[in-house]
Amino acid sequence: MGVVALPLAMAFAIASGLKPEAGIVTAIVAGFIISALGGSSVQVGGPAGAFIVVVYGIVERYGVANLMLATMFAGIMLVAMGFLRLGNLVRLVPISIVIGFTNGIAVLIALSQVKEFFGLQIGSMPVDFVHKVQAIFTSAHTVHLPTLAVGLISLSIIIFWPKTYAATDSRTYRIFSRVPGTILVLVISTALVAHLNLDVETIGSRFGAIPQTLPAISFPEFSWQQVQYLFAPALTIALLGAIESLLCARVADSMTEERHDPNQELMAQGIANFAAPLFGGFCATGTIARTVTNIRAGAKTPIAGMIHALVLLLIILVAAPLAQHIPLASLAAILMFVAYNMGEWHEFLRLRNFSNNYRAILLTTFFLTVAIDLTVAVEVGLLLACVFFI
Numbered sequence: 286m287g288v289v290a291l292p293l294a295m296a297f298a299i300a301s302g303l304k305p306e307a308g309i310v311t312a313i314v315a316g317f318i319i320s321a322l323g324g325s326s327v328q329v330g331g332p333a334g335a336f337i338v339v340v341y342g343i344v345e346r347y348g349v350a351n352l353m354l355a356t357m358f359a360g361i362m363l364v365a366m367g368f369l370r371l372g373n374l375v376r377l378v379p380i381s382i383v384i385g386f387t388n389g390i391a392v393l394i395a396l397s398q399v400k401e402f403f404g405l406q407i408g409s410m411p412v413d414f415v416h417k418v419q420a421i422f423t424s425a426h427t428v429h430l431p432t433l434a435v436g437l438i439s440l441s442i443i444i445f446w447p448k449t450y451a452a453t454d455s456r457t458y459r460i461f462s463r464v465p466g467t468i469l470v471l472v473i474s475t476a477l478v479a480h481l482n483l484d485v486e487t488i489g490s491r492f493g494a495i496p497q498t499l500p501a502i503s504f505p506e507f508s509w510q511q512v513q514y515l516f517a518p519a520l521t522i523a524l525l526g527a528i529e530s531l532l533c534a535r536v537a538d539s540m541t542e543e544r545h546d547p548n549q550e551l552m553a554q555g556i557a558n559f560a561a562p563l564f565g566g567f568c569a570t571g572t573i574a575r576t577v578t579n580i581r582a583g584a585k586t587p588i589a590g591m592i593h594a595l596v597l598l599l600i601i602l603v604a605a606p607l608a609q610h611i612p613l614a615s616l617a618a619i620l621m622f623v624a625y626n627m628g629e630w631h632e633f634l635r636l637r638n639f640s641n642n643y644r645a646i647l648l649t650t651f652f653l654t655v656a657i658d659l660t661v662a663v664e665v666g667l668l669l670a671c672v673f674f675i
Contacts, residue, residue: 290593291600292471300337301340302345305492305495313594320588321553321587321590321591326587329576334623338393339525346412351511362519367547372548375547381643382666383532385647385650387627388651389650389652402614403432404430404614405428440621442466446469495606496605497601497606517660522558530551530570533571579593632647
């Protein structure tokens with residue numbers, strides 16, 4: 286499971302406008318704390334795709350240092366929510382709102398990776414949707430063919446790798462096929478770029494070498510003036526983290542015979558989000574993909590999630606220098622696949638089976654998430670839900 290989490294942690298960090306080691310540190314520190322203290326015995330936490338759009342916006346507007354402060358403020362909010370036993374209230378957020386902003390975030394994640402996937406010559410991706418689309422179309426003529434080729438090969442491997450062994454009865458081949466597609470992509474694409482000496486951007490060419498140790502603890506600079514404009518970003522991180530973690534815990538409950546404690550889970554998420562920035566990490570929450578992998582691997586206790594974090598630590602201690610040769614186009618392909626799986630696209634086809642109120646909430650939340658802002662989308666969605674209920 287630690288091997289599965291490694292490429293995702295780096296990809297989430299890079300897509301959020303941070304260095305890849307920030308994602309690895311978050312998966313180690315926050316992942317360990319969430320498993321050790323959480324209200325679900327099998328949930329695995331770490332950086333999540335849902336945070337990419339939010340974190341990128343905060344980094345572009347306020348800088349990395351203020352992102353760390355916002356994450357720590359969000360951690361305090363989450364602890365307070367758990368202490369006040371608001372976990373059950375968070376779980377009452379209408380599913381139409383959750384589907385709306387989840388699909389909206391998936392669209393924005395895929396859009397944010399177009400630059401890396403096609404190798405477009407765009408200095409810095411704009412934060413807002415309209416200017417982002419405009420930048421992509423304006424730079425469409427700068428497609429870098431070697432980068433695009435690496436991206437297409439990577440995406441093809443991720444999509445078709447599980448299907449290649451579904452029709453075979455070979456025991457050896459089935460054992461080999463247990464290697465996750467994301468890991469196979471990193472190995473093949475890195476080897477391909479090195480062997481053919483392709484001129485494509487890699488982790489090393491953009492960010493340099495990844496440190497082989499955890500950073501020393503450091504507290505971000507703090508002033509009360511910063512609290513005024515970081516309150517809204519911190520609240521967004523806290524609400525999104527709470528919703529995602531409790532949804533993930535509910536999925537874990539459906540696959541096991543246990544029932545999680547939502548308030549304990551919120552407090553664990555809060556402690557993890559306060560601690561991760563002290564080591565250079567960023568916001569974390571429960572992750573469905575890693576939790577499901579954890580359960581299918583036979584996990585019964587929090588020890589499995591803690592071992593997952595320790596395995597990641599061991600990997601960076603031993604193999605961190607190898608990561609600098611990974612092409613960014615391969616990570617973009619991984620994130621595009623994550624975005625596709627993250628969205629519940631079939632819900633759009635089923636809208637005709639639901640009430641006008643349900644359709645209005647879902648579509649409003651979706652379009653506001655894509656075009657304006659996640660916080661605004663959730664606020665308007667909740668307001669519509671209350672009005673329709675009244």
